[in-house]
Amino acid sequence: MPERVYEHQEIEAKWQLRWDATPGLYKADEDSSRPKYYVLEMLPYPSGSLHIGHIRNYAIGDALARYKWMQGFNVLHPMGWDAFGLPAENAAIKNKRHPYEWTHANIAEMKRQHRRMGFSYDWDREVTTCEPEYYRWNQWFFLKMMERGLAYRKLANVNWCPECATVLANEQVIDGCCWRHETTRVEQKALSQWFWKTTAYADELLRDIDDKLEGGWPDRVLAMQRNWIGRSEGTEVDFTLEGTEQKIRVFTTRVDTIYGATCVILAPEHPIAQQLMDDEGKARAKELIDIRKQQDPSDVRKVGYFTGGYAINPYNGDKVPVWISNFVLMDYGTGAIMAVPAHDERDFEFATQYDLPIRSVVRAIDGGLEAIPTAPFTEYGITEIAGEFSGLTTADARRAMSAHAEKHGFGNASITYRIKDWGVSRQRYWGTPIPVIHCEDCGVVPVPLDQLPVLLPTDVKITGQGKSPLAEAEDFVNVKCPTCGKAARRETDTMDTFVDSSWYFYRYCDPKNSDAPFDSKKIAYWFPIDQYIGGVEHAILHLIYSRFFTKVMRDLGLITNDEPAARLFTQGMVIRDGAKMSKNKGNVISADETITNYGADTARVFELFAAPPERDMDWTDAGADGAYRFLGRVFRFVTRNVDRVSDGDPASDRKALRKLHQLIHRITDDFDSRWHFNTSIAGMMELVNVLYEEESKLSRAALDQILPALVLLLGPFAPFAAEEMWEVLGRTGPVFRQPWPKYDVELEKEDAADVVLQVNGKLRGRLSVPFGADQAALEQAALADPKVKPFIDGKQVVKIIVVPDKLVNIVVR
């Protein structure tokens, strides 16, 4: 067969059509006898098109899925999309189309783009989270959580993004700004909102990081999660408000320093602060709250006021003033602290600023107490002037003093978390309606199960003006109370779209089920996800929420796994002109454009070749040219050698086959461990270079072994080209259904060992010797080597190091 030019458009169009005719690229059944492998990419929030960064995410997962199938696994690799949140709503407003209609048009476009990329796609497992069935199960979960006290409504200070015109959960605030609008500062508003009790699982979420995720998830992500959950062990202690029976409860991790407390500081919102202060004081408190709202995170200004009240330290009966300050937060700990300026940085700063007394009660183990400290002593030491606790080490004092508080009823050891409950209410049109009804007589009434799903009305006006458009939809809002039958109002908040993405991967296992969210047996087969792949930006968003959801579902008896994913891989970002691709910066490269210019195969190969997948990479068109050239080289070699008759030269055959088997070994290892696909592809390039060198001297028999193996190795990375070449080779069936090639350890062996000769660690020569050569013989050969001799002549040989088959190092003086 004559050489063919590599026409990527033609080839990709041809094989895309074939795949269309065969729905379900992966026929993955739960009762398969193969071992299972569930690989999944984190879904981006596509607002119309894939860009080159998305391709990278999918290319990694798709290559792995194809490899695993070829290795004999029963692979579940669904591809889809989940929550269409604000982008859909915004686009709908702009295009004057109903979001539902817009979303479905968008999904059709996404499908087309996925097909063009040749991503394996299980058409039977399509899940779109805007569908009524998905709403039903979201709502069903919501009600289950209410039953268990995990969903509740309360008036709270919540984050408000003016751009989105909705509230946000804490996890969705990044550097004081909205996660979707990097330059829009989030405001605080007091609103009545629905929350999910993530704090109820704080301890388990933290513990399982060590017990279940360590080793399988990147340390970076685990560190971020630990940080976010923020467990701290300490003590709660009641100070008595002077002249009353009222207690001010403070939380401290350093109860051992309490004899040095010279002040109690309350958050400005603290009820006791409010009660102590007159109108002027309240105005000041409000001022403090405002300072905090507007405060730049890097601004560390502390402002405080004396409330006029005094509190009694229960350990020593000291009377200390009660202050308020902006640096004490109402929603962490108890909203009140004891200030120990001598042993805490912040308290020291505050005390210095307002001339409060500073009293040392902890000394360094080998030092004395500082009478007038110039800086706080915050290290481990010995507690002094603390009555019966004097002389104890920091750790012992903490234990003894916590026990003392508990025994005398004025406190106890306590654990505080930084993580807060997940605010799930959104004032958006788009999202699952929260399934409750507000009745004047009966209060908050759950919608009965047989009335689910509560669906979005289709005739609302979408304004994007900060109030849920649902509130204006009279037919939707005005309902009868399910309990008493009186006129009542439907809840108009919708759920955070992160709710949808928290369990979509369960629904993928059983997407058409209308009796239950899923069949638990199917989940038991597929879960946990063997490999989850996505960007690090979801480390404390999606990846906390979905862990929480998994634990709740386990406690509801629906599943048995404790964690959603056994292994997580975070791929690097695709950078363009030194910045992450984003619409705002206008540096987005559309996948469609790239596929048209270079082809899907080239886009994938280049993205995997340019850098190891965990590292950020720059997209440059120049680099893509190289990947394209490589595919062309392979293609031409295969097409012109498919039926060429040749006797060949045994030496060339041996060289090429050795390279081939080394390559199979290398790529197999890369897939099984490091995923350094850049070196896998580099290896294929090396093989192709050898094939070009030896081409005229390769025998038919060698070619018959090399060509199909090369095509199979290329399959996971460049599926279209591989498919076409497979056909050229006269083979049938999709490439990814072939068994993965095996390497032969005999064939990959070099003929002789290349032994490096060093003198004092410097390379001076090399020897080619048979494998397993005798040490003494190697030493002799090295000493006699003409390149080595000049460097040892006239010097004393002190020592000779021999690493068999590798190296001889002669140490001379």
Place this chain on the structure above:
RNA sequence: GCCCGGGUGGCGAAAUCGGCAGACGCAAGGGACUUAAAAUCCCUUUUCCGGCAACGGGAGUGUGGGUUCAAGUCCCACCUCGGGCACCA
């Protein structure tokens, strides 16, 4: 400030267990083919010194120390870039 990662040619990078630094590719330069161009194929390309050349020698993986026969790799200190957290009591 605390916690994670990084720092290797003009560029992206490789070196998997302490054993030949720079594989593979990009860009650049040269050559072949061609009326010409594109495409393709081949060669050179860390740097400095010596040489017409083959070649020979020195230096070299952010900086300074250390361990070792041997360090990009291990240890200590520092510089620097990126990311995360940050009045969390």
